[in-house]
Amino acid sequence: MKLNELPPKTLIKQAHAGVKLITEQYPDAAAILRETVTRFDVLCEVHQQTQKQRDELADDAEYLKMRFKEADLLFGKLMLAMRAAVIESEHGAGPIAGISWIFNTLHGPNEFAPEAEKNAQEYFDRESEIIDAEFSKCMDFFTSRRSKSCNGGGDAK
Structure with a gap:
């Protein structure tokens, strides 16, 4: 061996x-x-x-x-x-x-939707705000990564 x-x-x-x-x-x-x-x-x-x-x-x-x-x-x-x-x-x-x-x-x-909800537009607007805020955080994250990548900051995707 x-x-x-x-x-x-x-x-x-x-x-x-x-x-x-x-x-x-x-x-x-x-x-x-x-x-x-x-x-x-x-x-x-x-x-x-x-x-x-x-x-x-x-x-x-x-x-x-x-x-x-x-x-x-x-x-x-x-x-x-x-x-x-x-x-x-x-x-x-x-x-x-x-x-x-x-x-x-x-x-x-x-x-x-919860049974207590009676106004579709109000329910949609309220829930949509929460989703949009979280979606915005995702987009900020991806924008930041892309910016780092474009500025020679490593292998961000």
């Missing part, structure tokens, strides 16, 4: 054993070998930790990708239902049948 084929832990154990063997006869060489093996051991540990962190980050990235896809698909389905409602209203069984598309879409995940 070649030296580069040995697992790092085996190589370190053998090197430490070698240090013990040569300590009396070659103390300076043993000290250099001991320091080298210790540094190698530390580097192996750092490498393992880095790999673990990389794997965790890759897992988190995959999770976030799937969450984004989930949100995108949900948004797409809601848009599809609204489009179908308009088609039904204009070219099908009329406005009442059209609204059933929206009603049924909201009914599935139980996303109806």
Whole structure:
């Protein structure tokens, strides 16, 4: 077996054993070998930790990708239902049948507005303000990243 084929832990154990063997006869060489093996051991540990962190980050990235896809698909389905409602209203069984598309879409995940809400425009305006404020934060974030990227600030996307 070649030296580069040995697992790092085996190589370190053998090197430490070698240090013990040569300590009396070659103390300076043993000290250099001991320091080298210790540094190698530390580097192996750092490498393992880095790999673990990389794997965790890759897992988190995959999770976030799937969450984004989930949100995108949900948004797409809601848009599809609204489009179908308009088609039904204009070219099908009329406005009442059209609204059933929206009603049924909201009914599935139980996303109806609270029963206490009686004024559609007021409800829409109030809830829309909250969404718009959060949307604005997202846009500010992306604008800032883009600005950093354009100004040579790294690999922002």
